[in-house]
Amino acid sequence: MERKKAEAVIEAVLFTMGESVPLSKLAAVIEEDNKTTREIIEGLAQRYEGEESGISIIELDDAYQMCTKKEMYEYLVKIAKAPKKYVLTDALLETLSIIAYKQPVTRLEVEKVRGVNSDHSVNRLVELGLVEEVGRMDAPGRPLMFGTTEEFLRSFGVSSLDGLPTLDAEQIDDFRHQAEEEVEMKVDI
Numbered sequence: 001m002e003r004k005k006a007e008a009v010i011e012a013v014l015f016t017m018g019e020s021v022p023l024s025k026l027a028a029v030i031e032e033d034n035k036t037t038r039e040i041i042e043g044l045a046q047r048y049e050g051e052e053s054g055i056s057i058i059e060l061d062d063a064y065q066m067c068t069k070k071e072m073y074e075y076l077v078k079i080a081k082a083p084k085k086y087v088l089t090d091a092l093l094e095t096l097s098i099i100a101y102k103q104p105v106t107r108l109e110v111e112k113v114r115g116v117n118s119d120h121s122v123n124r125l126v127e128l129g130l131v132e133e134v135g136r137m138d139a140p141g142r143p144l145m146f147g148t149t150e151e152f153l154r155s156f157g158v159s160s161l162d163g164l165p166t167l168d169a170e171q172i173d174d175f176r177h178q179a180e181e182e183v184e185m186k187v188d189i
Contacts, residue, residue, distance in 0.1 A: 006030040006040050020063035059159040060150050095121035104134045104145035
């Protein structure tokens with residue numbers, strides 16, 4: 001398939017689907033290999049970024065989605081209802097970060113890290129679509145395991161879990177020291 005036609009097909013598919021489409025499916029549709037398909041998509045994405053366009057193409061874990069640019073949000077709100085915004089409490093953010101960095105993880109493992117019951121936090125994150133059940137652990141009771149969703153990646157503006165910030169050894173030592181101080185303070189009370 002010629003390149004202009006392949007670009008048009010990819011645009012049509014991404015626009016129509018309204019959600020992410022795996023690279024492999026896009027490659028199959030235009031009858032090209034993954035490498036060539038990725039080059040075509042990246043070319044389209046660069047074109048959208050360079051011109052005065054209201055759309056962009058984002059990558060989410062080796063899948064692509066056509067989206068409205070963030071700077072167009074205020075204009076969309078004038079036409080449509082504003083999407084519900086949710087506030088993530090400290091407990092939800094703490095639980096979400098544990099799941100994001102340790103996934104797949106069970107509720108019990110989250111609770112061991114947090115030191116408190118996390119049923120409500122995990123359930124709320126599932127309701128918000130940021131976390132999902134990803135299987136069961138091969139252990140007595142076969143506890144559910146959780147991981148982050150594509151909505152998590154979209155909400156936090158990262159294309160994959162590799163895009164999450166990492167901590168260096170000094171930061172980890174600082175956190176460990178702060179946690180030890182908190183434990184000592186609780187013991188003194």
